[in-house]
Amino acid sequence: MKKIILIAGPSGAGKTTISNYLEREYGIPRVITHTTRPKREGEVDKESYFFETNESFNKLHFFEHIKYGNYQYGSSKEALEAMWKKHDIVSLIVDIQGVKSYLSKLDPEQVYFLYVTTSTMDELRERLINRGDSKEMVKKRLSGSELNRLPEDLKQTAHILLNDKWNETESDLNTIVTKLKQN
Numbered sequence: 001m002k003k004i005i006l007i008a009g010p011s012g013a014g015k016t017t018i019s020n021y022l023e024r025e026y027g028i029p030r031v032i033t034h035t036t037r038p039k040r041e042g043e044v045d046k047e048s049y050f051f052e053t054n055e056s057f058n059k060l061h062f063f064e065h066i067k068y069g070n071y072q073y074g075s076s077k078e079a080l081e082a083m084w085k086k087h088d089i090v091s092l093i094v095d096i097q098g099v100k101s102y103l104s105k106l107d108p109e110q111v112y113f114l115y116v117t118t119s120t121m122d123e124l125r126e127r128l129i130n131r132g133d134s135k136e137m138v139k140k141r142l143s144g145s146e147l148n149r150l151p152e153d154l155k156q157t158a159h160i161l162l163n164d165k166w167n168e169t170e171s172d173l174n175t176i177v178t179k180l181k182q183n
């Protein structure tokens with residue numbers, strides 16, 4: 001059975017870092033989503049996101065899409081199906097609304113919902129500052145919907161990963177992938 005690891009959690013928790021690790025260590029690719037937000041330093045078009053204008057975004061057909069502030073984000077089923085043709089397990093970074101969409105539209109057996117977070121908000125703040133986000137952006141990301149709090153109704157379904165110490169995270173991810181490959 002084809003599977004998807006949905007990665008959600010607060011901004012700065014390490015979702016992208018984890019997805020990159022899964023790709024590097026296990027060949028588990030990320031389904032690339034679309035956004036109208038500007039590229040961050042180091043991001044690459046078609047690798048980090050498909051960077052769109054409002055006009056090009058509105059022409060696409062999405063499985064689900066959301067809006068954060070002035071920016072739109074969306075993912076397509078076609079992209080997922082295309083990835084599943086080549087890989088048994090893929091990952092996708094989405095917000096909590098996106099997780100709900102995928103859980104309701106796919107067979108729940110196919111979905112592994114990984115909720116990534118840290119023990120403290122200070123750690124998130126420090127990571128975002130070190131990543132180069134502006135003070136204004138950090139404030140916005142840590143006060144609004146991008147905190148992606150785990151809602152009560154998803155607590156049963158979520159596999160919570162505390163990404164405090166990277167060596168422990170690596171070990172947790174190795175266990176998760178081994179189990180997913182067995183089932």
Ligand SMILES: Nc1ncnc2c1ncn2[C@@H]1O[C@H](COP(=O)(O)OP(=O)(O)OP(=O)(O)O)[C@@H](O)[C@H]1O
Pocket residue numbers: 009010011012013014015016017018127128130131163164165166169
């Ligand atoms: N365990 C860790 N210890 C220390 N730093 C980490 C750890 N995991 C990730 N980081 C760093 O924290 C920063 C934020 O990580 P990342 O960009 O992966 O977060 P994210 O959850 O994808 O954030 P966003 O939703 O804002 O895109 C990066 O600079 C990354 O290198």
Ligand SMILES: Nc1nc2c(ncn2[C@@H]2O[C@H](COP(=O)(O)O)[C@@H](O)[C@H]2O)c(=O)[nH]1
Pocket residue numbers: 007008009011033034037064065066068073074075093094095096097098099146148
């Ligand atoms: N529901 C969806 N959420 C998405 C998608 N692509 C990204 N995201 C989420 O957006 C926020 C902000 O992302 P950032 O790269 O600007 O930090 C974050 O929670 C992502 O998980 C998508 O296609 N659908």
